[in-house]
Amino acid sequence: MARFGMAIDTVRCVGCMDCVVACKTENSVPEGFNRDWITTEVTGTFPTTHLEIRSERCNHCDDPPCVSCCPTGASHVHDLGAVVLVDADKCIGCKGCVASCPYGARFIHPDGYADKCTFCIHRVEQGLLPACVAVCPTHCMHFGDLDDPNSDVSTLLASRRHHVLLPDAGTKPRIYYLT
Amino acid sequence: MSTYSRRKFLKISAATVTVASGAAGAAGAAASAKAAAAPDKPSKRAAQGVQRIPTYCDICFWKCGAIASVRDGVLWKIEGNPEDPLSRGRLCPRGTGGIGAHFDPDRLKRPLIRKQERGQEVWAEVSWDEAFAYIATKMHAIKETYGPESVAMFAHGIGGNFLKHTLKAFGTPNFAAPSFAQCRGPRDVGFRLTFGEDVGSPERTDIKNAQCLVLIGSHLGENMHNSQVQEFAEAVGNGASIIVVDPRFSVAASKARHYLPIKPGTDLALLLAWMHVLVEEGLYDKEYVAAHGFGFDQFAARIASCTPEWAYPETGIDPAVIRETAREMARHRPATLVHPGRHATWYGDDTQRSRAVALLNALLGSWGHKGGFYAPSSMDVPGYPYPAYPKPAKPKLDNPGMRYPFAHEAISTGIREATITGAPYPIKAWFTYATNLIQALPNEDETIKAIKNLDLLVVVDVIPNEIAGWADVVLPEAVYLERFDDLNVELFREPFVALRQPVVDAPHGQKPNWWMAKKLAETLGLAQYYPWKDIEEYLDHRLTAAGMSLADLKTRGIVRGAPQPTVVEEGASLAFETPSGKIEFYSLQLEKAGFDPVPVYTRHAEGPPASFRLLFGRSPVHSFSRTQSNRILSDMMDENEVWLNADMARRMDLKSGDYVCLRNQDGVVSNRVRVKATERIRPDCVYMVHGFGHTARGLKHAFGKGASDSQLVTRYATDPLMGGTGMNVNFVTIEPEAARG
Structure with a gap:
């Protein structure tokens, strides 16, 4: 059973937002909303400044609070890759999941349902990479099965320093940032 | 043996692009309707399923090869063409978002003729015939009174080619692009004076193989020229040593081993000090300089006083850091690339600063070597055999008397100045193509003053921008996804030809530039300059002459030629088209024209207090x-x-x-x-x-x-x-x- 995740190389990332734009066109994300976004964390004092630029999105957590809090079962863990998805037809737009997500990854689509990153499961099912990964001009994004020790992501996590966002939230996120 | 200069090749490789039509593409979960302005008529291409159509991008001038997807007749997305050497299958964010240009509800929709004072943005919608009749009447009157030379055109991008053709046929020599005097001009002149050639566009920088990359005010990653950013990330990933000089801690600075927070306006002092260290410490490529350099000893004497200690109070950069970074560059030479930048018009001594960048590269031996500057090549695609243009009775007026002796392209601000002063002769009509002169030229008041002297301002664009606001006639163009354009035959790492073709219909009957240019020529009585029926006939003629076909390009989008040696390491040889035939460390051309033969630093004026x-x-x-x-x-x-x-x-x-x-x-x-x-x-x-x-x-x-x-x-x-x-x-x-x- 695959468990999909991402390893994103912050050393290569330039924060160009191509991942955000590609997601928007691939998934027809409506104006005013995005399923992924860029965070630039600035530390230090000029000129000894340090940046960490991250492409962020739903972490497809191993222990997803958005799924456990959903009253209708719309938020669920998909069979393929344990990807966290929303069944728009079952969603009543109660926003419980929006509030429960420590990453702010969800929003209510103008059509009334909770929306977020799907890891482009419709592409993955066809053997394609998620749109954000496929478009990245810096090749900083890697997608694959965390349970397969020979996958691209597993190899990178084994060899590079990395961290996740908000580990203390206890949700076991699956987006890793290589530093 | 290939030489290290601009070369053209016609060797079509067997590389093929598979562009499958009707490939399945499941819709995303959230397939919401696009906020498109309602089209005038339903699209002819209302085919069901997904069609993938190759074309090339126009959101910037890089012209990346792309494949657009149309789903159930509606434009869905656009992605890089994997066969394209520029995009390598990945567009930049602007290119990926390019479909937004098609759906933009604010875009120009119909031809407009001004109804109130210029700049008031009050127009009447007119038919295309009315618009061309109005323009032609004005142009004939200008020709009658002042001569055809009194028409000038400003253009940005490949789409200006056909309109330029019409105006050349009309008889004017006055064409300019702000991309020269407001952007890359000083860089290109500085490199020409030094190496006999400029760096071109796309730049011939071998970033991906650089072991040390020096960026001076160049903010790759924010400045999103696709191939360069891809190669920059590759260099960073390979652990290249990055040195960034910028008053701002750019994204590139965050990837740098050395960040030099230089005082603005002092880059030339730093460049001279770096060269001083390389010469003083004997770290430069002596063999390369001896073989290819001209006037090195005179050059060395002129920079002898430019010590890091001298540069320190100017630049604010610690002399120890200047030495350390110079040595770092020397350690990796010749794979040390001091990037020439692109937007180089900063302080008015920009050609000399760019020349210093060129000379620093020359000391490092990077020109012609892997990880430095490579030799680009392109396909040989003949132009269309048009009738000869009439010879203008007056010379072009942007640079009268060669006041600026090293300008090898027209100076847009020179045309503006002539339009204001009426000297050396009056300019009475401007055509602009895809360039918003109000934002592209410095000093908006001067631009408006010039516009007020015109009898005719025609703006061809896709959006109602500021320059359109001042126009007498606005001609709404179809965006790149809705039109054919000229072939992209670019000098790059390997030769290729790319086709732009329509993916969807223009929603309101906006027209492609070639159609407007042809129609205007016909209205002006210049139909003989358009012997072709439509652009497909034109494109097929050019492609057939080059041993290709339009039908093939329509399917593949890109045809690649056989790669040629790009660097000395691959068998290319060095040749310099300078007067001495060598790299000019000391420039006799400059000396003869009364300029510094070796760049000299001058301090720039400071601003008022608290500014x-x-x-x-x-x-x-x-x-x-x-x-x-x-x-x-x-x-x-x-x-x-x-x-x-x-x-x-x-x-x-x-x-x-x-x-x-x-x-x-x-x-x-x-x-x-x-x-x-x-x-x-x-x-x-x-x-x-x-x-x-x-x-x-x-x-x-x-x-x-x-x-x-x-x-x-x-x-x-x-x-x-x-x-x-x-x-x-x-x-x-x-x-x-x-x-x-």
């Missing part, structure tokens, strides 16, 4: 002032900010998000703009992304969002060598928003 030097640059999600109404890209960034040093902000009681206005040294006050208080910039300057602060009312979505740096660039320092307009010579103070009056 900040105004710097500007690029965002990865916008191109110039032409993408702010693209709803996909505006969702990424819909207004710019003024970057202010965090400590200065604290002292001024400002915080990020506060709205302020900027007042420049001449009393010009900007639109309101949010403060970005940041540890990423020096305290003596502020920075803005160019292209915002639109004042054109037709740009409903972008109107009034952010501030325009161009509006604040009232002063410019003209480069005496080539007429470039240095624009980093303006200073601003920061005022509360309420001060705007």
Whole structure:
């Protein structure tokens, strides 16, 4: 059973937002909303400044609070890759999941349902990479099965320093940032 | 044996692009309707399923090969063409968001003729025939009174080719692009004077193989020239040593081993000091310089006093750091690339600064070597055999008497000046193609003054931008996804030809540039200059002459030629088209013309007390002032900010998000703009992304969002060598928003 995740190389990332734009066109994300976004964390004092630029999105957590809090079962863990998805037809737009997500990854689509990153499961099912990964001009994004020790992501996590966002939230996120 | 100069090849490789039509593509979960303006008529291509159509991008001038997907007759997305050497299958964010140009509800829809005073933006919608009849009547009258030379054209991008052809047939020699005197001109002249060739566009920089990359004010990653950014990331990933010189801690600076927070305007002092160290410590490539250099000893003597200690009070860079970085460059030579930059019009001595960049590269032996500057090649595709143009009775007037002796392209601000003064002869009509002169040229007042002297201003564009606001006639163009264009035959790492073809219909009957140019020629009585029926006939003629076919290009989008040796390591040889046939460390051409034969540093004027030097640059999600109404890209960034040093902000009681206005040294006050208080910039300057602060009312979505740096660039320092307009010579103070009056 695959468990999909991402390893994103912050050393290569330039924060160009191509991942955000590609997601928007691939998934027809409506104006005013995005399923992924860029965070630039600035530390230090000029000129000894340090940046960490991250492409962020739903972490497809191993222990997803958005799924456990959903009253209708719309938020669920998909069979393929344990990807966290929303069944728009079952969603009543109660926003419980929006509030429960420590990453702010969800929003209510103008059509009334909770929306977020799907890891482009419709592409993955066809053997394609998620749109954000496929478009990245810096090749900083890697997608694959965390349970397969020979996958691209597993190899990178084994060899590079990395961290996740908000580990203390206890949700076991699956987006890793290589530093 | 191939030589190291511009070469053309016609060897079509067996590489094929598979562009499957009707490939299945499941819709995303959230397939919501696009906010498209209602089209005049239903699309002819209402085919079901997904069609994938290759074309090339036009959101910037890089012209990346792309494949657009149309789903059930509606434009869905656009991706890089894997066979394209420029995009390598991955477009930049602007290219990916390019479909927003098709859906932009603010775009120009129908031909317009002005009904009130210029600049009032009041027009009547007219038919295409009326528009061309109006233009032709005015042009005939201008020709009668002043001669055909009194028509000038400003263009940006490949789409201007056909209109230029029509106006050449009409008899004018006056064509210019702001991309020379307002952008890359000084760099190209500096490199020509040194190596006999410029770096071209796309630049011939072998970034991916560089072991040491030096960026001086060049903010790759924010400046999103696709191939360069891809290669930059590759170099970073390979562990290349990156040295960044910038008053602002750019994204590139965050990847650097050495970040040099230089005082603005002093880059030439640093360059001279670096060269001094390389010569003084004997670290330069002696063999390369001995074999290919001209005038090295005189050069060395001239920079002997330019020590790091001399440069320190100018630049603010510690002499030890200057030495250390010079040695770092030498350690990796010849795979050390001192990037030539692109937007080089900063302080008015920009050609000499660019020459210093060229000379530093020459000392490192990078020109012609792997990891330095490679030799590009292109396919040989003959032009269309048109009848000869009439010979203009008067010479072009942008640079009378070669006042700027090293300008090898026309100077747009020279045409503007002639339009204001009427000398050496009057200019009475302007055509602009895809260039918003109000934001592209410095000093908006001078541009408006020139426009007021015109009998005719015709603007061809896709959006109602500021220059369109001043037009007598506005011709709405179909966006690149809706039209054929000329072939892209680019000099690059390997030869290729790319086709732009329509993917969807223009929603309101907007027309392609070639159609407008042909129609205008016919209305002017110049039909003999358009022997072809439509552009497909033109394209097929050119392609057939080159041993290719339009039908093939339509399927593949790109045809690649056989790669040629690009660097000495691959068998290319070095040749320099300078007067000496060598790399000119000492330039007799410059000396003869009365200029410094070796670059000399001069201190630039400081601003008034409590003012900040105004710097500007690029965002990865916008191109110039032409993408702010693209709803996909505006969702990424819909207004710019003024970057202010965090400590200065604290002292001024400002915080990020506060709205302020900027007042420049001449009393010009900007639109309101949010403060970005940041540890990423020096305290003596502020920075803005160019292209915002639109004042054109037709740009409903972008109107009034952010501030325009161009509006604040009232002063410019003209480069005496080539007429470039240095624009980093303006200073601003920061005022509360309420001060705007």
